[in-house]
Amino acid sequence: GAGVSQSPRYKVTKRGQDVALRCDPISGHVSLYWYRQALGQGPEFLTYFNYEAQQDKSGLPNDRFSAERPEGSISTLTIQRTEQRDSAMYRCASSLGLAGTETQYFGPGTRLLVL
Amino acid sequence: ELKVEQNPLFLSMQEGKNYTIYCNYSTTSDRLYWYRQDPGKSLESLFVLLSNGAVKQEGRLMASLDTKARLSTLHITAAVHDLSATYFCAGIQTADKLIFGTGTRLQVFP
Numbered sequence: 001g002a003g004v005s006q007s008p009r010y011k012v013t014k015r016g017q018d019v020a021l022r023c024d025p026i027s028g029h030v031s032l033y034w035y036r037q038a039l040g041q042g043p044e045f046l047t048y049f050n051y052e053a054q055q056d057k058s059g060l061p062n063d064r065f066s067a068e069r070p071e072g073s074i075s076t077l078t079i080q081r082t083e084q085r086d087s088a089m090y091r092c093a094s095s096l097g098l099a100g101t102e103t104q105y106f107g108p109g110t111r112l113l114v115l
Numbered sequence: 116e117l118k119v120e121q122n123p124l125f126l127s128m129q130e131g132k133n134y135t136i137y138c139n140y141s142t143t144s145d146r147l148y149w150y151r152q153d154p155g156k157s158l159e160s161l162f163v164l165l166s167n168g169a170v171k172q173e174g175r176l177m178a179s180l181d182t183k184a185r186l187s188t189l190h191i192t193a194a195v196h197d198l199s200a201t202y203f204c205a206g207i208q209t210a211d212k213l214i215f216g217t218g219t220r221l222q223v224f225p
Contacts, residue, residue, distance in 0.1 A: 042203050042215025106158040
């Protein structure tokens with residue numbers, strides 16, 4: 001595809017509900033990253049994958065947050081039992097290779113609002 | 116743990132003027148990234164600086180990296196209104212984890 005895509009773009013949910021956020025990386029990109037961005041702040045790392053393997057999940061705030069990338073392409077970030085403090089912009093990024101010198105290309109984000 | 120600080124946080128500058136945004140980081144980061152974000156939009160990659168002394172230029176923007184001083188700069192030459200945006204620098208923690216600064220919000224006025 002032309003770029004990283006994310007869906008839904010906006011999600012409003014009630015506290016206690018589960019949500020699933022989807023990321024479709026640039027075709028052929030090996031690495032996929034999830035970040036969270038609060039208003040007026042820089043993105044904060046959550047987790048990342050090389051192919052289907054989750055390499056680092058140290059940024060996930062607690063065990064309500066999980067992510068998967070079962071076939072090494074599309075990824076889903078799931079938040080269980082959402083809380084108001086989970087409200088933020090969730091951004092996905094992808095990069096071409098594993099070398100670590102590659103640029104991370106960001107998607108448009110999913111804005112989550114928990115009421 | 117890597118920490119990244121930018122200054123200034125806000126910058127209002129007149130068209131045609133020059134200015135520099137500073138990005139300091141706390142521990143070793145082999146690479147330094149600069150991104151631009153327009154209001155309500157995603158992050159657009161500007162520069163990747165891979166080694167000490169690296170300098171890259173694109174249009175009115177020039178970025179440099181001094182790994183010994185743990186400092187990167189983004190220099191704006193003869194600013195124009197189209198450069199108004201928020202600029203983020205980011206260093207690399209282990210395993211490709213980008214650590215972002217708080218951003219510099221730039222406003223260029225006539």
